[in-house]
Amino acid sequence: MSLAELPFALLPERHPQAAEFVAALALPPAAPGASVAQWLAGLPDEALFDAGMQRGQLLDHLERLVAEVRALAEAPGERVDSLTLLGGRDKSGRAEDLELVFHAGEIVCIVGPTGSGKSRLLADIECLAQGDTPTGRRVLVNGAEPPVERRYAPDRKLVAQLSQNMNFVVDLSARELIEMHARCRMVADPEGMARTVIACANALTGEKFAAETSVTQLSGGQTRALMIADAALLSASPVVLIDEIENAGVDRKRALDLLVGGAKIVLISTHDPLLALRGARRLVIRNGGIAEVLDTSPAERRNLQRIERLDAALMGIRERLRAGLRIEEELPWVE
Numbered sequence: 001m002s003l004a005e006l007p008f009a010l011l012p013e014r015h016p017q018a019a020e021f022v023a024a025l026a027l028p029p030a031a032p033g034a035s036v037a038q039w040l041a042g043l044p045d046e047a048l049f050d051a052g053m054q055r056g057q058l059l060d061h062l063e064r065l066v067a068e069v070r071a072l073a074e075a076p077g078e079r080v081d082s083l084t085l086l087g088g089r090d091k092s093g094r095a096e097d098l099e100l101v102f103h104a105g106e107i108v109c110i111v112g113p114t115g116s117g118k119s120r121l122l123a124d125i126e127c128l129a130q131g132d133t134p135t136g137r138r139v140l141v142n143g144a145e146p147p148v149e150r151r152y153a154p155d156r157k158l159v160a161q162l163s164q165n166m167n168f169v170v171d172l173s174a175r176e177l178i179e180m181h182a183r184c185r186m187v188a189d190p191e192g193m194a195r196t197v198i199a200c201a202n203a204l205t206g207e208k209f210a211a212e213t214s215v216t217q218l219s220g221g222q223t224r225a226l227m228i229a230d231a232a233l234l235s236a237s238p239v240v241l242i243d244e245i246e247n248a249g250v251d252r253k254r255a256l257d258l259l260v261g262g263a264k265i266v267l268i269s270t271h272d273p274l275l276a277l278r279g280a281r282r283l284v285i286r287n288g289g290i291a292e293v294l295d296t297s298p299a300e301r302r303n304l305q306r307i308e309r310l311d312a313a314l315m316g317i318r319e320r321l322r323a324g325l326r327i328e329e330e331l332p333w334v335e
Helices: 008-014 016-024 036-042 045-051 055-074 118-126 148-152 174-184 190-204 220-233 252-261 298-322
Strands: 082-086 099-103 107-111 138-141 159-162 239-243 265-269 281-286 289-295
Touching: 008 016, 008 036, 016 055, 016 174, 036 055, 045 055, 082 118, 099 265, 107 118, 118 159, 118 239, 118 265, 118 281, 159 220, 174 190, 174 220, 190 220, 190 252, 220 239, 220 252, 252 265
Parallel strands: 107 265, 107 281, 159 239, 239 265
Antiparallel strands: 082 099, 082 138, 281 289
């Protein structure tokens, strides 16, 4: 049965995304027993004018929407086992003579002074550069050049990026935003997924927020926590890039464990030693190029444990300050 022949009353059950689109246009419902075609034929001209569409355009749009949703549901998941970075050149034109392979479940950190080119490296990976950026770098997916349509597909991006400054322009609640994303991903229980993602986000930040809080009212830390939880639990992107998570008031260790647990490739630009030493490798950026690749040594792993204890103590002091308590005792770990 074609979409035009389908009883209009069955549209929410058979094609919920199409029904939501019709509802968003505030078009009047069909008469009892009418098909989609009969509903279209009976729409007042002024309703179509307000929607900015003609009858044929509206039916064509609905059919394309149904086809795209079906294709998304039937498409096999994109499995990315590795990402290969082929070196380009730094700001002086000096070649980066390297080939780096990143694997699923791996954390790779990017370090270097402010302005050295860390964000440029993340941008090259985000766009799956093919020698067409200022650095001339190339990125391979599973050892091969990605198809052009995969680089620019807005609905099936291989790479998700969490930037330093994230702002929402839609006035939705956190619950509504995540439920919308879940429906786009064809999740069977969007409401349950939204509860899970928001609970996870609240576990990452010291500033808890309610599901009905508008996303435009979230703090920087709350926003970053929500997007990390969304990327880990709901996003289909197998590669996650994070630009400086340390200033967002987020539990960094838990956030990285969550992302890596989802078998994603995680690259993070950071100045934070707790994060930098958690990665398997550190890419050192100087003058716009990758100057060194450092494997995290056993001694650095031992120091990481000490840094984690120090960080936990500092976090405890922050929580006491938030609660209005004094910090008057001598701190034994400060020399």
